[in-house]
Amino acid sequence: MNDGLPAASAAQEHRVTTQPAKIAVEGLDIAFTGLDGSEILVLDRLDLRVEPGEFVAIVGPSGCGKSTLLRVISGLLPPSGGRVLVDGVKVTAPPPGVGFMFQRDTLMPWATVFDNIAVGAELAGRSKADIARRVPDLIGFLRLTGFEKHRPHQLSGGMRQRVALGRLLAYEPDLYLMDEPFGALDSQTKAVMGRELLRVWSTHRRSVVFVTHDIEEAVTLADRVIVLSTRPGRIRLDLPITLPRPREGRALRGDPVFSQLCGAVWDALDLPPIA
Numbered sequence: 622m623n624d625g626l627p628a629a630s631a632a633q634e635h636r637v638t639t640q641p642a643k644i645a646v647e648g649l650d651i652a653f654t655g656l657d658g659s660e661i662l663v664l665d666r667l668d669l670r671v672e673p674g675e676f677v678a679i680v681g682p683s684g685c686g687k688s689t690l691l692r693v694i695s696g697l698l699p700p701s702g703g704r705v706l707v708d709g710v711k712v713t714a715p716p717p718g719v720g721f722m723f724q725r726d727t728l729m730p731w732a733t734v735f736d737n738i739a740v741g742a743e744l745a746g747r748s749k750a751d752i753a754r755r756v757p758d759l760i761g762f763l764r765l766t767g768f769e770k771h772r773p774h775q776l777s778g779g780m781r782q783r784v785a786l787g788r789l790l791a792y793e794p795d796l797y798l799m800d801e802p803f804g805a806l807d808s809q810t811k812a813v814m815g816r817e818l819l820r821v822w823s824t825h826r827r828s829v830v831f832v833t834h835d836i837e838e839a840v841t842l843a844d845r846v847i848v849l850s851t852r853p854g855r856i857r858l859d860l861p862i863t864l865p866r867p868r869e870g871r872a873l874r875g876d877p878v879f880s881q882l883c884g885a886v887w888d889a890l891d892l893p894p895i896a
């Protein structure tokens with residue numbers, strides 16, 4: 622391999638022989654032009670690695686660039702500087718096997734709940750028989766039974782979010798990019814959906830990048846929690862979550878390690894004091 626770069630160090634050579642990172646974000650800059658023509662730096666030389674099978678949560682103040690970061694990883698937005706690799710390949714278009722759940726749902730307004738979920742399985746190339754079996758299963762667990770023929774405008778925000786989750790789960794990507802996917806759900810439904818996501822993740826060892834503003838949710842779900850600073854977004858904390866799995870219920874909430882980890886994330890967010 623000679624691409625004009627100096628000879629690889631021993632460490633780099635070691636990395637070449639092992640699996641590439643699922644995601645490698647290297648010196649990523651993102652700048653937008655504001656309405657007055659001035660440049661707004663949203664992400665500043667960001668470095669981030671996500672290993673295959675890892676579940677990473679990203680937390681940060683509103684406007685710090687979380688959604689922007691996911692859009693770059695998914696190939697929807699080109700970097701202003703630096704680069705992003707998925708499976709060792711530089712991202713210039715949506716990479717294969719990447720599923721995205723947007724912050725605002727992007728359901729097909731004319732299509733039924735069933736069809737909005739089925740499209741995920743169709744995109745994944747599943748057979749008609751497989752779709753006919755799998756979609757009702759998903760509808761059941763998503764608590765959407767009885768709403769199969771409804772259209773998105775006839776649903777609550779939380780129900781639409783569950784349909785979007787169903788579409789993602791039906792697609793079964795290798796890499797899940799999820800932008801505040803449970804933001805519109807009540808806490809009990811959130812817990813049920815989180816458990817299902819973890820079941821899929823742990824069964825198939827997918828990789829997940831999960832943006833949330835819910836600190837407890839991040840610590841409950843993830844292997845690592847990344848805290849971004851206010852704009853321009855930089856990594857303030859990269860916190861491994863060592864709590865054993867499964868992590869559930871009141872026992873978890875009462876675990877002092879859980880509270881310490883949540884406290885560390887809270888501190889890194891550096892929220893201004895009330896009043």
Ligand SMILES: Nc1ncnc2c1ncn2[C@@H]1O[C@H](COP(=O)(O)OP(=O)(O)O)[C@@H](O)[C@H]1O
Pocket residue numbers: 653654655661663681682683684685686687688689690852
């Ligand atoms: N297409 C765009 N043009 C100009 N500014 C943008 C664009 N997209 C995002 N921004 C700005 O980039 C910043 C980060 O946005 P975003 O990634 O949505 O933040 P977050 O998801 O962390 O709340 C915000 O200040 C937003 O206004």
Ligand SMILES: [Mg+2]
Pocket residue numbers: 687688689724800
């Ligand atoms: Mg966002």
